[in-house]
Amino acid sequence: MGKKSRTKKEATRTPGEVGPRQPCPCGSGKRYKACHGAPGGAQIYVKRPFEGMASECDIIALRELVPAATAPLPLTGEYADRDVRLCSLLPGAVPAMVRESGQVWLGLQVQHDFGDASRDLGAVLLKALDSEEGVVGLTDAPEPGPRLQDLVADEPLEITVHSGFEYWVDDVEDSPEVQEALSQAEGAATPTDRLTSVSAAYWTQMGDREYLRWVMPEPEDELLDAFARLHERGATPVVPGARVIGMFRAHGLLAPVWDLPVGTGAEALEEPAAAFVETLREALADTTPLTTEQRAARSGLANRQVTIRQ
Template sequence: MGKKSRQRAKNTTTVTLDPADLVNVGQREPCPCGSGKRFKQCHGRERAQAADTFVVRPFEGLPSECDLIAFREIVPSGTAEIVLTADAGKDAAGKVVNLVTLLPMAMPGLVRDDESIWIGLQTQASSGDPSRDLGHAITAALHTEPGNPIQLGDLMKEGPRLQDLIDTSKPIEVKVHEGFDFWVGENVEDPTGEVAAGLERANAAAAPTVRLESVEGAYWTQIGDRRYLRWVLPHSEDTLLDALARLHAAGSSALIEGSRLIGSFRALGVLAPVWELPADTEAADVEKPAADFAVALDKALATEAPLTTEERAAKAGLSSRQLTIR
């Protein structure tokens, strides 16, 4: 090693930074490590590496995984409360965070005047790991003054994921709303009527959606004059398709008379089968049929025999019908 290289090595000090200190650092600002370099040329490089990371099943291991996926992908209006652990940061233990399907202008989050934290699941930009996006937003919220939206900056490589911030042994209670009235708190002044007008537009655009109570991850919805059941299931794709193919080949894939399994869509590492329902079907009409189907599906999932010719044909048909129903 040459003299200059030895001198650089001698003067180099490894600095460990708290990820929370990097949340709002701009790319052209001096790096907080004290290197004298711009952030983008120093620790900011780790952010770019984090943005390239793709996680196939980002919510795996979280309670209510299927509901969180549904809230991110298909449910227009819903909320879920999570409670942070001490791992989230100083004074964070026990703090409640509200995960919501959508916030105004698809903002990533905000801290209200009452210090409550609201984090959006459906945002305009994200990395390849939505769980880390949420962890990053929560970290930013803990350092945001009340009454302000969250300013995220870029994603941190070493930043926490949602699994790191909550007790994964406790269930997450989710709630579907008819509209977005939860966007505004009580006693909100609206002298110009802009808030009311914005809410009216958002509520009008939300497709009626109901979460079934008899099973997890299943949502009845009305889109236009058609009605569907979209059911996010936690099984591996190939295993689930085998089970659905067995039921379909046996003529047992319908939920109720007049319904039909029309395909499925991939969402964050799992499949969500979709049934088209008769036009007059209400959510309550499929509660018991869905519970009965869950029993039949569990039996089919436990079957280890190779697929028959008819079942293989049914699987090929189901595999080819990937849907987008929003």
């Protein structure tokens, strides 16, 4: 196709549509036409799969950032009376387990990705709800069907962050097999706490460093503009001595990351984090054009993004 023809085609493309020669938004590094845009073999790709869920940001955090956490998962409809436990990670990264009691454990950190994480979770959950005791998973992309949003009650999750993976075995008797499973997972769970004053903000310690990782619901461009305004006036530190060192991009949202002074801890972040929400809200409401300094700050923030899941 000649240059003129390509230009004409791009001009008629729907806003937001990915061009065949552009990078695939899934983050694979391939062009769209060779990845999710490939004819015949492509799977649907949903950039923001958990959009609309009351705990969208927390689900993303548990799927991508938090090593060990669980939450009761309230269902609707014919499955409203079933007992389901949402888990950040299950043994062997399996998608789901049906326990001896009949309780279903649904895992978020899994190895498969068929383009729509919510559809994948919905398919696994339905399969587990109709299964007897044992491991449940997917070997192929699921057929069109209910997504997680269609099965879960529209209410915030009650999340418990664990110090390790003992929750894997809290419904079974201790045994050598149990201890072996826990031994293999030892060290994988870094110390983590969830802040209670704000949503989807998690303190963590890695080695001798402390960080705050906070999944935020605002659209990427608006959030970057707001952070640029705050950065330009020195208002991004959540606590004195903290600094924004970058942002994770996952499932259509951004998660700013702060490097914290040693010894901060989670409790000391509660009030400052709540105050930062108000400061950020004011910056989000400012729609004036960015200044030269603010544009430079925005560029610096954008260059320090790391894509986990596009």
